[in-house]
Amino acid sequence: MTEMQREIRQFIADNFIFDQDLQALSGSESxxxxxxxxxxxxxxxxxxxxxxxxxxxxxxxxxxxxLDTIDNIVRYLQGKLPLVEExxxxxxxxxx
Amino acid sequence: xxxxTKLSFDVLKIDAEQVVTEIAAAIRELVLHKFxxxxxxxxxxxxxxxxxxxxxxxxALGKERVLGLLMPEADSEEDTVKLSYLAADKLGIxxxxxxxxxxxxxxxxxxxxxxxxRSVVPEYGPGWKAKIxxxxxxxxxxxxxxxxxxQSPSGEQVSARLTPSAxxxxxxxxxxxxxxxxxxxxxxxxxxxxxxxxxxxxLEYDQGFFVKNGDGAADIKPxxxxxxxxxxxxAEFLELPExxxxxxxxxxxxxxxxxQEEFYFSLPYNKMDLCLYARNQDIPAADISVALGLSxxxxxxxxxxxxxxxxxxxxxxxPPQLVAEVTEIQSY
Numbered sequence: 001m002t003e004m005q006r007e008i009r010q011f012i013a014d015n016f017i018f019d020q021d022l023q024a025l026s027g028s029e030s031x032x033x034x035x036x037x038x039x040x041x042x043x044x045x046x047x048x049x050x051x052x053x054x055x056x057x058x059x060x061x062x063x064x065x066x067l068d069t070i071d072n073i074v075r076y077l078q079g080k081l082p083l084v085e086e087x088x089x090x091x092x093x094x095x096x
Numbered sequence: 097x098x099x100x101t102k103l104s105f106d107v108l109k110i111d112a113e114q115v116v117t118e119i120a121a122a123i124r125e126l127v128l129h130k131f132x133x134x135x136x137x138x139x140x141x142x143x144x145x146x147x148x149x150x151x152x153x154x155x156a157l158g159k160e161r162v163l164g165l166l167m168p169e170a171d172s173e174e175d176t177v178k179l180s181y182l183a184a185d186k187l188g189i190x191x192x193x194x195x196x197x198x199x200x201x202x203x204x205x206x207x208x209x210x211x212x213x214r215s216v217v218p219e220y221g222p223g224w225k226a227k228i229x230x231x232x233x234x235x236x237x238x239x240x241x242x243x244x245x246x247q248s249p250s251g252e253q254v255s256a257r258l259t260p261s262a263x264x265x266x267x268x269x270x271x272x273x274x275x276x277x278x279x280x281x282x283x284x285x286x287x288x289x290x291x292x293x294x295x296x297x298x299l300e301y302d303q304g305f306f307v308k309n310g311d312g313a314a315d316i317k318p319x320x321x322x323x324x325x326x327x328x329x330x331a332e333f334l335e336l337p338e339x340x341x342x343x344x345x346x347x348x349x350x351x352x353x354x355x356q357e358e359f360y361f362s363l364p365y366n367k368m369d370l371c372l373y374a375r376n377q378d379i380p381a382a383d384i385s386v387a388l389g390l391s392x393x394x395x396x397x398x399x400x401x402x403x404x405x406x407x408x409x410x411x412x413x414x415p416p417q418l419v420a421e422v423t424e425i426q427s428y
Contacts, residue, residue, distance in 0.1 A: 032404075035407070038404070038407070038408050039239065039240060039241075039404070039408065040260065040263075040264075042239045042241065043241055043242075043258075043259075043260045043263065044260045046241070047259060047260055059231060059238060059241065059243075059257070060236070060238060061238075062238045062239045062241055063236075063237055063238050063239070064237060064239070065237075067239070
């Protein structure tokens, strides 16, 4: 798992999963369709991403294809950030 | 071979006279017999829903057993009180005017709301007006995230996305309005031994467009099963004033005029009604799109939004949840 995935999963766990099993949430599962986050949660997620990664997410980019799964979020952030170091794990690649 | 009927607005047509008779009978049974109350109190806003509800209560119980409360505040639209009196005069019911501005001021409603607005629009101050709005659901796939639209005293408008805490505080602060009104309704209901009538229509009730323990609280909700389109049909049958029947639906909550579509619903009420009806009847999106002149993708978004709102607002409908049952009172 990359550092970015870890951070996003931790945010979701701390704010939305509570005592449910975070490990059961796959990277490709819809966060809204599975009921993990609602419209209020989307707002909190956007704020977290903007503050954590120092980016701005304009209204026209608040789309499910960018934010509705952990995989989509990571892909979206990689497109927004000039340089992304994906992981501190030995097994993962560094993407530039 | 099956014959498919095209979906149209005709599915929402009702026999107004019959529906009025049925609702009046239900009101009598509930208020006089089930609750053993002597009449009904309700808030009048000059809008179609409260006017029709008042008319139904007057028809059910007699006009002398209905009290209409007019409860304007600082942000109420100019014609709210005028239209409320128009409805009350037509029906011949008694009214009481309770200006709740001082009550809201004392509770910090405006101060708390303005503080939240200022957190995202720093220049917001005395003389400014504002509303919160959502982007159009049919125009795009983007998540519906609230922004504040603020207008300076000189008329310039600025727009800013609400942070989670600002959004929650704005909504919590403005909810003082609905909860204060309900407090007034129950004061008068208690002193008169009356029941309180709520005025949501089916779209509002189904989609959670109310404040918990605010306008969501009531003893009876006589039109909660009627689509708003049908409420308009009753209004015509009951011969309510044209000015009320022609008034565009509004939230009448923020200092800038705010339509219900900007704030909550995806489409004008008549199209929302048809979508809600179709959703309830499992009518395919393809048929709905033909009836409404929207693309199938747009209709799918509206249907998805209907389901999302039902899930998100389930909490508003729930009564207090007990940890263990208290069965002894259930048979009384």
